[in-house]
Amino acid sequence: MAQNKNALIRYKTIDKCLQNRARRWTLENLIEACSDALYEYEGKDVNVSKRTVQLDIQVMRSDKLGYNAPIIVYDKKYYTYEEENYSITDIPITENDMAVLSETVEMLKQFKDFSLFSELGGIIQRLEDKVHTEKTKQSAIIHLDKNEDLRGLEHLDVLYQAILKKTVLKISYQSFKAREPLEQVFHPYILKEYNNRWFLVGKREENGQILTLALDRIKKIAWDLKTEYKDDGFDGDEYYKHTIGVTVFPPEHVKEVVFKVMRSNAPYVETKPFHKSQKIVERHKGGHITFSIKVCINYELERMLLGFGDSIEVIQPLVLRKRIKKILERTLKKYIPSSGLPPQSGLLT
Numbered sequence: 001m002a003q004n005k006n007a008l009i010r011y012k013t014i015d016k017c018l019q020n021r022a023r024r025w026t027l028e029n030l031i032e033a034c035s036d037a038l039y040e041y042e043g044k045d046v047n048v049s050k051r052t053v054q055l056d057i058q059v060m061r062s063d064k065l066g067y068n069a070p071i072i073v074y075d076k077k078y079y080t081y082e083e084e085n086y087s088i089t090d091i092p093i094t095e096n097d098m099a100v101l102s103e104t105v106e107m108l109k110q111f112k113d114f115s116l117f118s119e120l121g122g123i124i125q126r127l128e129d130k131v132h133t134e135k136t137k138q139s140a141i142i143h144l145d146k147n148e149d150l151r152g153l154e155h156l157d158v159l160y161q162a163i164l165k166k167t168v169l170k171i172s173y174q175s176f177k178a179r180e181p182l183e184q185v186f187h188p189y190i191l192k193e194y195n196n197r198w199f200l201v202g203k204r205e206e207n208g209q210i211l212t213l214a215l216d217r218i219k220k221i222a223w224d225l226k227t228e229y230k231d232d233g234f235d236g237d238e239y240y241k242h243t244i245g246v247t248v249f250p251p252e253h254v255k256e257v258v259f260k261v262m263r264s265n266a267p268y269v270e271t272k273p274f275h276k277s278q279k280i281v282e283r284h285k286g287g288h289i290t291f292s293i294k295v296c297i298n299y300e301l302e303r304m305l306l307g308f309g310d311s312i313e314v315i316q317p318l319v320l321r322k323r324i325k326k327i328l329e330r331t332l333k334k335y336i337p338s339s340g341l342p343p344q345s346g347l348l349t
Helices: 002-019 027-042 050-061 095-109 115-134 153-164 266-271 299-306 318-335
Strands: 071-074 078-081 168-173 182-194 197-204 210-214 218-224 254-261 279-283 289-296 312-316
Touching (some): 002 027, 153 168, 153 182, 153 218, 182 210, 299 318
Antiparallel strands (some): 071 078, 182 197, 254 289, 254 312
């Protein structure tokens, strides 16, 4: 990274020199200017060789960085720009550059709730303005799932700062089953996003239990500066190692789940695995594939399997197979009335 930064400093210095047409620039002059610039930026002497500056000029002349700088040599000794007002800082942005910049702006704007990105706010705004002045407005090429009305997003920054500064919190939390909010002293560890919802993972002071709190169920947050923060070396990657989603169970609940995917959906599951542990057990004639994953059986896994409808069959474990079967049977009853008669007219219109 340091070498790349030094190269950029040299390019900028050479560019500034060649714009100054009131002076004649030899290779030795450019070497001296680059050395002075690096000393100014780095605070130490940097040995800039003749070969280095020659390669810099070669790169600037090429399309490698998109400069295509019209650097010429006259009188077999002096360097200058053939175009009087040329500068590498005024390079026109290509259509492809504009597309990339436009989508990058949209991606960065997804994180506007974090103060971590607050200093980027002005930069993003200026970049967005530049993009719009350089191209006609068009619909986004990349569409990101987002829900601006999702509750709890206003807590993101406070929670992020608490985790960063290792500060205990007092959180008023009301689950869907609770009638009233419950205040608890909480040691925040990580923020986790799943299925376009945000969660806070940490430890409850009262019993040391690891909990996952949905941000949309948090009512109030206050700092608890009296309680000592304890992280106990929490590792998010290890914690979610055998989990799909956010519902984590103890290691003894980890099972090998084997499922057969029909030909129509097998390529999708193969190219986008359910879990990093996914393996192919068998490729069947006709294009069907049997996979296995090593995970905890939780609600998120069941919902994922059920989402494939009749194109997937759970083979094992037997307890999961039976559970999926019962869910499908109950679902089927909703579409087949006990009377055996078709649904009343108008119900499905």
